[in-house]
Amino acid sequence: GAGVSQSPSNKVTEKGKDVELRCDPISGHTALYWYRQSLGQGLEFLIYFQGNSAPDKSGLPSDRFSAERTGGSVSTLTIQRTQQEDSAVYLCASSLDSNNEQFFGPGTRLTVL
Amino acid sequence: TQLLEQSPQFLSIQEGENLTVYCNSSSVFSSLQWYRQEPGEGPVLLVTVVTGGEVKKLKRLTFQFGDARKDSSLHITAAQPGDTGLYLCAGEETGTYKYIFGTGTRLKVLA
Numbered sequence: 001g002a003g004v005s006q007s008p009s010n011k012v013t014e015k016g017k018d019v020e021l022r023c024d025p026i027s028g029h030t031a032l033y034w035y036r037q038s039l040g041q042g043l044e045f046l047i048y049f050q051g052n053s054a055p056d057k058s059g060l061p062s063d064r065f066s067a068e069r070t071g072g073s074v075s076t077l078t079i080q081r082t083q084q085e086d087s088a089v090y091l092c093a094s095s096l097d098s099n100n101e102q103f104f105g106p107g108t109r110l111t112v113l
Numbered sequence: 114t115q116l117l118e119q120s121p122q123f124l125s126i127q128e129g130e131n132l133t134v135y136c137n138s139s140s141v142f143s144s145l146q147w148y149r150q151e152p153g154e155g156p157v158l159l160v161t162v163v164t165g166g167e168v169k170k171l172k173r174l175t176f177q178f179g180d181a182r183k184d185s186s187l188h189i190t191a192a193q194p195g196d197t198g199l200y201l202c203a204g205e206e207t208g209t210y211k212y213i214f215g216t217g218t219r220l221k222v223l224a
Contacts, residue, residue: 043156043214
Protein backbone atom coordinates (compact mmCIF):
# COMPACT_ATOMS: atom_id res chain seq x y z
CA GLY A 1 0.00 0.00 0.00
CA ALA A 2 0.97 3.62 -0.37
CA GLY A 3 0.48 4.70 3.22
CA VAL A 4 1.98 3.96 6.62
CA SER A 5 0.77 0.65 8.01
CA GLN A 6 0.84 -0.58 11.57
CA SER A 7 0.24 -3.97 13.09
CA PRO A 8 -1.54 -5.26 14.97
CA SER A 9 -4.46 -2.84 14.83
CA ASN A 10 -5.58 -3.98 18.27
CA LYS A 11 -3.68 -5.75 21.02
CA VAL A 12 -5.05 -6.92 24.34
CA THR A 13 -2.50 -8.23 26.80
CA GLU A 14 -2.17 -9.07 30.43
CA LYS A 15 -0.21 -6.96 32.85
CA GLY A 16 3.41 -8.07 32.95
CA LYS A 17 3.57 -9.45 29.41
CA ASP A 18 5.80 -8.03 26.68
CA VAL A 19 4.33 -6.62 23.47
CA GLU A 20 5.82 -5.70 20.12
CA LEU A 21 4.25 -3.13 17.81
CA ARG A 22 5.24 -2.82 14.18
CA CYS A 23 5.33 0.12 11.80
CA ASP A 24 5.87 -0.03 8.04
CA PRO A 25 6.64 3.50 6.80
CA ILE A 26 6.09 4.86 3.33
CA SER A 27 8.83 3.60 1.03
CA GLY A 28 11.69 6.08 0.75
CA HIS A 29 10.82 8.01 3.91
CA THR A 30 13.93 8.42 6.00
CA ALA A 31 12.31 9.86 9.13
CA LEU A 32 10.06 7.80 11.39
CA TYR A 33 8.26 8.88 14.56
CA TRP A 34 6.45 7.02 17.34
CA TYR A 35 3.76 8.75 19.41
CA ARG A 36 1.36 7.68 22.13
CA GLN A 37 -2.19 8.96 22.36
CA SER A 38 -4.33 8.43 25.41
CA LEU A 39 -8.10 8.37 24.98
CA GLY A 40 -9.21 11.51 23.13
CA GLN A 41 -6.02 13.38 23.98
CA GLY A 42 -3.16 14.91 22.07
CA LEU A 43 -0.10 12.99 20.99
CA GLU A 44 2.89 12.34 23.23
CA PHE A 45 6.21 12.12 21.37
CA LEU A 46 8.12 8.92 22.13
CA ILE A 47 11.05 8.56 19.73
CA TYR A 48 12.34 9.68 16.35
CA PHE A 49 14.46 7.79 13.83
CA GLN A 50 16.51 9.29 11.04
CA GLY A 51 17.48 6.25 9.01
CA ASN A 52 18.27 3.55 11.55
CA SER A 53 19.50 5.98 14.20
CA ALA A 54 17.48 7.40 17.06
CA PRO A 55 19.13 10.70 18.03
CA ASP A 56 16.79 11.27 20.95
CA LYS A 57 15.20 8.57 23.08
CA SER A 58 14.27 10.89 25.93
CA GLY A 59 10.54 10.71 25.08
CA LEU A 60 10.33 7.04 25.99
CA PRO A 61 8.32 6.89 29.26
CA SER A 62 10.52 4.31 31.01
CA ASP A 63 13.25 1.75 30.41
CA ARG A 64 10.52 -0.81 29.70
CA PHE A 65 10.10 0.90 26.33
CA SER A 66 12.52 0.36 23.46
CA ALA A 67 12.43 0.81 19.71
CA GLU A 68 14.51 -0.14 16.77
CA ARG A 69 14.53 0.39 13.06
CA THR A 70 16.25 -1.86 10.58
CA GLY A 71 17.19 -1.28 6.96
CA GLY A 72 15.93 2.27 7.19
CA SER A 73 12.42 0.89 6.89
CA VAL A 74 10.38 -1.18 9.36
CA SER A 75 10.36 -0.13 13.01
CA THR A 76 9.27 -2.02 16.09
CA LEU A 77 8.31 -0.56 19.44
CA THR A 78 8.66 -3.03 22.30
CA ILE A 79 7.09 -2.63 25.72
CA GLN A 80 8.33 -5.03 28.37
CA ARG A 81 6.41 -5.99 31.48
CA THR A 82 3.36 -3.99 30.40
CA GLN A 83 1.42 -1.98 32.96
CA GLN A 84 -2.18 -0.78 32.82
CA GLU A 85 -1.01 2.80 32.33
CA ASP A 86 0.60 1.69 29.04
CA SER A 87 -2.90 1.32 27.57
CA ALA A 88 -3.20 3.82 24.71
CA VAL A 89 -3.12 4.13 20.94
CA TYR A 90 0.42 3.98 19.61
CA LEU A 91 0.83 5.94 16.39
CA CYS A 92 3.66 5.80 13.90
CA ALA A 93 4.40 8.48 11.31
CA SER A 94 6.95 8.77 8.55
CA SER A 95 8.20 11.70 6.50
CA LEU A 96 10.51 12.16 3.57
CA ASP A 97 12.96 13.89 5.85
CA SER A 98 12.82 15.35 9.34
CA ASN A 99 11.32 18.69 8.27
CA ASN A 100 8.66 17.40 5.92
CA GLU A 101 5.01 16.52 6.34
CA GLN A 102 4.40 13.55 8.60
CA PHE A 103 2.08 10.83 7.35
CA PHE A 104 0.46 8.84 10.11
CA GLY A 105 -0.55 5.22 10.28
CA PRO A 106 -3.90 4.15 11.74
CA GLY A 107 -2.32 3.23 15.07
CA THR A 108 -2.25 0.20 17.33
CA ARG A 109 -4.73 0.24 20.19
CA LEU A 110 -3.07 -1.43 23.18
CA THR A 111 -5.14 -2.55 26.14
CA VAL A 112 -3.38 -3.90 29.20
CA LEU A 113 -5.70 -5.80 31.52
CA THR B 114 9.49 21.13 27.84
CA GLN B 115 7.34 23.19 25.51
CA LEU B 116 3.58 22.83 25.93
CA LEU B 117 0.69 23.67 23.66
CA GLU B 118 -2.73 24.34 25.16
CA GLN B 119 -5.80 24.18 22.97
CA SER B 120 -9.17 25.71 23.69
CA PRO B 121 -11.90 24.84 23.83
CA GLN B 122 -11.47 21.16 24.61
CA PHE B 123 -14.93 20.29 23.34
CA LEU B 124 -17.24 22.12 20.97
CA SER B 125 -20.68 21.10 19.77
CA ILE B 126 -22.33 23.43 17.26
CA GLN B 127 -25.08 23.48 14.67
CA GLU B 128 -24.38 23.21 10.96
CA GLY B 129 -23.77 26.64 9.44
CA GLU B 130 -22.25 28.22 12.55
CA ASN B 131 -18.76 29.67 12.71
CA LEU B 132 -16.13 28.67 15.25
CA THR B 133 -12.56 29.39 16.30
CA VAL B 134 -10.10 27.03 17.97
CA TYR B 135 -7.05 28.40 19.75
CA CYS B 136 -3.59 26.95 20.27
CA ASN B 137 -1.39 28.76 22.79
CA SER B 138 2.09 28.42 24.20
CA SER B 139 4.64 30.48 26.09
CA SER B 140 7.33 29.11 23.77
CA VAL B 141 8.35 30.06 20.25
CA PHE B 142 8.02 27.46 17.51
CA SER B 143 9.78 27.25 14.13
CA SER B 144 6.50 26.28 12.53
CA LEU B 145 3.08 25.13 13.52
CA GLN B 146 0.83 22.53 11.98
CA TRP B 147 -2.86 21.78 12.26
CA TYR B 148 -4.20 18.23 11.92
CA ARG B 149 -7.63 16.65 11.90
CA GLN B 150 -8.10 13.16 13.26
CA GLU B 151 -11.13 10.93 12.82
CA PRO B 152 -11.92 7.91 15.03
CA GLY B 153 -9.71 4.90 14.34
CA GLU B 154 -7.37 6.83 12.09
CA GLY B 155 -4.14 8.75 12.41
CA PRO B 156 -4.06 12.55 12.21
CA VAL B 157 -4.07 14.10 8.74
CA LEU B 158 -2.17 17.32 8.10
CA LEU B 159 -4.33 20.31 7.15
CA VAL B 160 -1.78 23.11 7.00
CA THR B 161 1.69 24.25 8.06
CA VAL B 162 2.34 27.89 8.98
CA VAL B 163 5.90 29.14 9.24
CA THR B 164 6.04 32.93 9.30
CA GLY B 165 4.82 35.04 12.22
CA GLY B 166 1.52 36.68 11.27
CA GLU B 167 0.96 34.26 8.40
CA VAL B 168 -2.62 33.54 7.35
CA LYS B 169 -3.54 30.54 5.23
CA LYS B 170 -6.93 29.60 3.88
CA LEU B 171 -8.15 26.15 2.98
CA LYS B 172 -11.71 26.42 1.63
CA ARG B 173 -13.79 27.31 4.73
CA LEU B 174 -10.84 26.99 7.12
CA THR B 175 -8.60 29.95 7.97
CA PHE B 176 -5.37 29.41 9.90
CA GLN B 177 -3.31 32.15 11.52
CA PHE B 178 0.12 32.02 13.14
CA GLY B 179 0.72 34.60 15.85
CA ASP B 180 3.18 37.40 15.21
CA ALA B 181 5.52 36.03 17.88
CA ARG B 182 5.10 32.43 16.64
CA LYS B 183 3.79 31.32 20.03
CA ASP B 184 0.15 30.83 19.19
CA SER B 185 -2.22 29.99 16.38
CA SER B 186 -5.90 29.91 15.59
CA LEU B 187 -8.15 27.90 13.31
CA HIS B 188 -11.40 29.50 12.18
CA ILE B 189 -14.10 27.49 10.42
CA THR B 190 -16.81 29.33 8.54
CA ALA B 191 -20.24 27.75 8.05
CA ALA B 192 -19.32 24.46 9.70
CA GLN B 193 -20.52 21.22 8.09
CA PRO B 194 -21.09 17.79 9.70
CA GLY B 195 -18.04 16.61 7.72
CA ASP B 196 -15.89 18.95 9.81
CA THR B 197 -16.53 16.77 12.86
CA GLY B 198 -13.33 15.40 14.36
CA LEU B 199 -10.42 15.97 16.72
CA TYR B 200 -8.36 19.02 15.75
CA LEU B 201 -4.74 19.03 16.87
CA CYS B 202 -2.09 21.70 16.62
CA ALA B 203 1.58 20.74 16.65
CA GLY B 204 4.56 23.04 17.07
CA GLU B 205 8.01 22.29 15.75
CA GLU B 206 10.56 22.86 18.50
CA THR B 207 13.12 25.38 17.35
CA GLY B 208 16.28 23.71 16.07
CA THR B 209 15.00 20.16 16.49
CA TYR B 210 13.00 17.55 14.63
CA LYS B 211 10.43 17.25 17.43
CA TYR B 212 6.81 18.21 17.15
CA ILE B 213 4.92 19.02 20.33
CA PHE B 214 1.23 18.28 19.99
CA GLY B 215 -1.54 20.26 21.62
CA THR B 216 -4.19 18.83 23.90
CA GLY B 217 -6.76 18.67 21.09
CA THR B 218 -10.20 20.14 20.40
CA ARG B 219 -13.02 17.72 19.77
CA LEU B 220 -15.54 19.29 17.39
CA LYS B 221 -18.99 17.96 16.68
CA VAL B 222 -21.14 19.63 14.04
CA LEU B 223 -24.81 18.72 14.20
CA ALA B 224 -26.94 18.58 11.06
